[in-house]
Amino acid sequence: MILPDPIGAGWGMSWILPALGAILGLVAGSFLAALALRWPRGQSVMRGRSACDACGHRLGAVDLLPVFGHLLRRGRCAYCGAPIDRRHLLIELACGGVGLVSLLAAPGLEGLCGAMFGWLLVALIALDVDHFWLPDELVAALAVVGVGAGLAGIAPPMADRLIGGLAGFAGLAVIAILYRVTRGRTGMGGGDPKLLGAIGLTLGWQALPLVLLGGASVGLALLGVRRLRGDSIRADQEVPLGALMAVVAWPLWLVAAMA
Numbered sequence: 001m002i003l004p005d006p007i008g009a010g011w012g013m014s015w016i017l018p019a020l021g022a023i024l025g026l027v028a029g030s031f032l033a034a035l036a037l038r039w040p041r042g043q044s045v046m047r048g049r050s051a052c053d054a055c056g057h058r059l060g061a062v063d064l065l066p067v068f069g070h071l072l073r074r075g076r077c078a079y080c081g082a083p084i085d086r087r088h089l090l091i092e093l094a095c096g097g098v099g100l101v102s103l104l105a106a107p108g109l110e111g112l113c114g115a116m117f118g119w120l121l122v123a124l125i126a127l128d129v130d131h132f133w134l135p136d137e138l139v140a141a142l143a144v145v146g147v148g149a150g151l152a153g154i155a156p157p158m159a160d161r162l163i164g165g166l167a168g169f170a171g172l173a174v175i176a177i178l179y180r181v182t183r184g185r186t187g188m189g190g191g192d193p194k195l196l197g198a199i200g201l202t203l204g205w206q207a208l209p210l211v212l213l214g215g216a217s218v219g220l221a222l223l224g225v226r227r228l229r230g231d232s233i234r235a236d237q238e239v240p241l242g243a244l245m246a247v248v249a250w251p252l253w254l255v256a257a258m259a
Contacts, residue, residue, distance in 0.1 A: 017103040017104075017107045018099075018107075021100050021103030021111065022099050023099070024115070025098055026066035029093070029094065030064070032119060033088045034050065036123050037053075037087060039127075039135070040133065052080060067092050091122055094122045095122055102257075105258045106258075109152055110257060111257070113148065113154060114253050116145045117146070118253070120145065124243070124246050125242075125246045128240040128243035129240050129243050132240055134195050136194065139195050139198050142195070142199070146161055146198060146200075150162075155256075156204035161200070161204055163205040164206075164208060165201040167208060168199060171196070172193035176188040176193060191242055192245075195242045196212075199249045202249075210248070211252065215247070218248065219239055219241075
């Protein structure tokens with residue numbers, strides 16, 4: 001006799017892929033958090049065992065559990081008591097959420113590509129906010145995800161992706177050159193045009209105006225908050241444009257995936 005399923009077999013099955021996406025996101029977030037925090041210091045995340053940044057003690061299995069290790073240790077090293085950088089937890093949670101929502105919105109290969117797109121953007125946001133640095137390696141990985149999704153037949157069409165990649169890079173590169181020629185100083189980092197090009201390879205050329213407009217809106221909103229707090233803002237204040245574009249890019253992918 002087959003017993004009735006009180007929650008519905010379809011409901012249960014529909015959450016398997018999103019749950020796996022969340023788990024993969026937590027694992028990816030753990031790696032990307034270590035990368036975002038150690039790479040700028042010249043430390044490798046590929047060689048050697050993970051260790052406490054304060055005392056150098058090698059971390060145990062519990063310490064390496066994404067999110068749960070941080071909570072179980074109450075945000076402190078179990079060996080020296082030093083506080084663990086909260087950016088570890090924030091990046092892991094962000095990547096876990098991206099994985100969950102991506103596979104919920106688009107179960108299958110499309111959702112996995114969207115999750116990888118989001119995970120890389122999270123790492124780029126962290127690096128750009130803290131160091132105004134968009135590593136070519138991560139931007140190239142983002143471009144590979146976009147081209148790979150196009151080759152797999154995932155919308156938008158490959159032609160729109162390629163136009164988006166070219167237009168995104170060329171558009172910001174021309175603006176950067178014109179600014180440097182007319183103002184006599186650099187007004188944009190070299191990674192920003194590359195990042196917009198990589199975003200265009202995933203979202204297609206039609207989304208580029210929304211990425212720029214959305215990024216500018218987020219930036220203005222943050223500046224407004226700083227003004228309300230009484231922070232001083234200089235006319236030549238450096239702004240992490242790449243991070244602002246990245247914050248908008250993944251939600252735009254999500255909207256397109258759910259359409």
